[in-house]
Amino acid sequence: MNIESLCFCILFVLITGIITYVSARQTKDTQSFYTGGKRITSFQNGMAIAGDAMSAGAFLGLTGLVYNKGYDGVVYAIGYATGMPLVLFLFAEKIRRLGKYTFSDVVHAKLGGSAVRIFGGLATLVIVLFYLTAQLAGAGQLVGLFFGLNYYDSVIIMTILMVVYVNFGGMQATTWVQIIKAGTMLFAGSLMTFLVFHIFDFKISSLLHAAVAQREAGTALLAPLTLPNSPASSISLGITLMAGTAGLPHVLMKFFTVSDVRKARWSVFWATGLMSYFYVITGILGFGAMAILSHNPRYLDAHGTIMGGGNMVALHLAHAVGGDILLGFVSAVAFATVLAVVSGLTLSGAAAVSHDLYGAVRAGTGNGRSEFLLSRIATIVIGVVAMCLAFMFRNQNVAYMISLAFSIACSSTFPVLFLSIYWKKLTVAGAVWGGSSGLMTAVAMTIMGPSVWVSVFGYKEPLITLDPPTLVSMTVAFVVSTLVSLAFKPRIVEATSENAVLQVM
Template identity: 55%
Template sequence: MIRRILAACALLLVAPALWAAGALEGEVQRQPLNVSAILMFLAFVGGTLYITYWASKRNTSTSDFYTAGGSITGFQNGLAIAGDYMSAASFLGISALVFTSGYDGLIYSIGFLVGWPVILFLIAERLRNLGKYTFADVASYRLGQKEIRILSACGSLVVVAFYLIAQMVGAGKLIQLLFGLDYLVAVVLVGILMMLYVLFGGMLATTWVQIIKAVMLLSGASFMAIMVMKHVDFDFARLFSEAIAVHPKGEAIMSPGGLVKDPVSAISLGLALMFGTAGLPHILMRFFTVSDAKEARKSVFYATGFIGYFYILTFIIGFGAILLVSTNPDFKDATGGLIGGTNMAAVHLANAVGGNLFLGFISAVAFATILAVVAGLTLAGASAVSHDLYASVIKKGKANDKEEMRVSRITTIALGILAIFLGIAFEKQNIAFMVGLAFSIAASCNFPVLFLSMYWKKLTTRGALIGGSLGLLTAVVLMILGPTVWVQVLGHAEAIFPYEYPALFSMLVAFSGIWLFSITDKSSAAASERALFLPQFVRSQTGLGASGAVAH
């Protein structure tokens, strides 16, 4: 196996661990076919395709297609949301951070989790009460439909595009490494399956794919953690002491510090993780799949529990890899380094505790995570085009279900083909910045407009449009001028913008722009928009929501 590849490709998928990754370098050599992994993957694909067939019989309306008809329970939706969040990068990347840095890995993963209270206490209930299919329904309920939906759709599509590129390249590299399949085959396979899930199964099939994948990942990680703890007689003190004894850094692995270079980058990264989560379109869309606000709150409660438990498991897995992988010569290459790089630590641990069969299971789970996430992203992108742009802007709310569904399916095919081509085109490129940019855009464009539309009476269409656009542009420009792109990708000697993460500055620009251009808006339209701001409990009881929006 080629060194350093998984360190990039696993972290390319999604999660804060991505931003610790370096550039994709060199070629990935095809590995011998992992027969057990391929058989388990085929079983997963066969099962999920049957679910897609079952779900297709129930997709009779746009509500069924976009939100599964609101039939998902809070527990099921929480598990599906956790599935969206628990990616291959979370599993491989966070455990690798613990493997190399010890305690730092846990702190890093905690930063990824703290965004959930924001969604739970500030967004979930109001989002469900006000929205219908997408978060743009909420952002535009009392503002100009055309302007806000175009802005929201653009923000969503940019986030989805960057995510899809990272997912597709990550899929090709990871499966080329783990399964021995050709990169092109892996990318095309993911694209085709993604289109099938969304085209025929809609949100119902996508949700159950996420649930199955989440159960598989939690089960596999739980087994690994239990086997690690069994090795130390379920004694955490012994786990840590033995890890300290064999790790090159010694006691330093139990001390925090070192993952983020400066306080500004640390704050900016934290803001992107916290508030970017509350602006990701494929996450927000899930709150419309439940029947009411109570079930939406339950969704976040369960998702937080599952994700928190998962990160505890990755912490144990990381320390277990220190004990069982770093000291095993079977997992070392000719230079003494870990075969495949440090991000293979969890995969090697699977082999150490469960043999080749369990290694195949974990490899199949890694691919399953990619399939599940790209399906959710594609559905979010398709809904932004069909519901926000076509039905609400072009047709001005007069499109029927049949027309909207047709546009959504055409968009799904287009996104699938585009994702395949982009995955092939970016195969040899350093794309580590893309998911970081996606989080920053979600935090700087989607979140400010959504949050202030719910909580600030003085918000106007002009303020939301200008401020949100400035936040989006600032995030993109600063990322390009920063060290990741300007130096590592474009090859300049020094970055114009010195920090890796732009969220601190782009969010400040977005909120300032929204505030300034809203309070200075003295138009009659602005006055009517302010007058429509009502307390949430009144709004939900009067039925005012997306249908009560002002048309301009």
């Protein structure tokens, strides 16, 4: 057990526990639970949004991908960074004007009908569960390796912590945990980058030459390897990483925590800058790890691969350049990363159950108190389900698994949200059928693809080679939405204040 890691983690849990306690005293109703009472500033909200992106998948997974694949790993980082400007230009101001809580609120304000809420709630749950599974899988490997616990016990501990944070603190506690995590993650990454550059005299060319010299592929690692071999999968991955962010329900929820449209716009501005800087760091650290760890027996197992798996590359690099102290600090930051991100995801999933699904079933006859109670129950159920899924996906790279969540968002929530705002002829039937078709196509192709059919089920060959399936599934969503909307007359919806807002957007 690494004593430094344990001490830093205990310190973080104490700090965030105090934040949760203070937030719980201010979280007494549905609005404060979902939006933090709209008391969050634009910079704080931008830090929190960036904190969502600076996940275990980004820090541990992306560094491991670059270490193993070179340029092809950097593509993931570039793709994630390009997603936020798309959110800024397409959605940020428009959805903030509605002043609601969830993705379903936005679409329902334009189209009406309980079917839209039900679809939105189910789509949100699927996306959240995929994303949560990736984070908990990374947490299990992290805590298990450095705290002397087995993988399953580590996942259980993280699940309990995230349920406590969300249930008692709501959005305000979740946001502040994410802000603290984002700040410490940026500091830790910057410090590691400085130490890596110091070894190579602050010359990027020296770093890259030293990195590729450690591998048989040589300079080929500085060029795309996957694109020439699988153009369709490469294009599909690019679309996934760019458009996926715009469909993530837990990111969209952040626009409702600030008090006005201007703050929503500035939130995305701050988030974009912080995320872009962070993803540059992960690429540098990946090549730094390639140069420093590739033939260092202290960090390799008997088969010559990284001890603990590819997701542990960043932590081994921290030890190599900064010793036990830096390893302890970075381990605690990674721990904080997982805890903050899973809290935000769980809150989004709870909102989908209590606000969207329950709201659709009760058709407005429920009350805030019952919705508030249901959200807390949903938090526990979602945590247990995600924990069980994490047990199944323990050997997957977490950055890769997050791309699957992005793919499902691209194929369900993103097309419906885009069309509901920019295409006046979209109908309730078009939104539900199109979004559902894209969602089912994405999930089915993901199961039959290499990520599940081979890695989880153990078959030698996948039934579908396109990975991720966005190129097909997102096309299905847009085409079905369009055709159904044109084929069936829209249902007449009574004018509401939300509709009036959208008509002038």
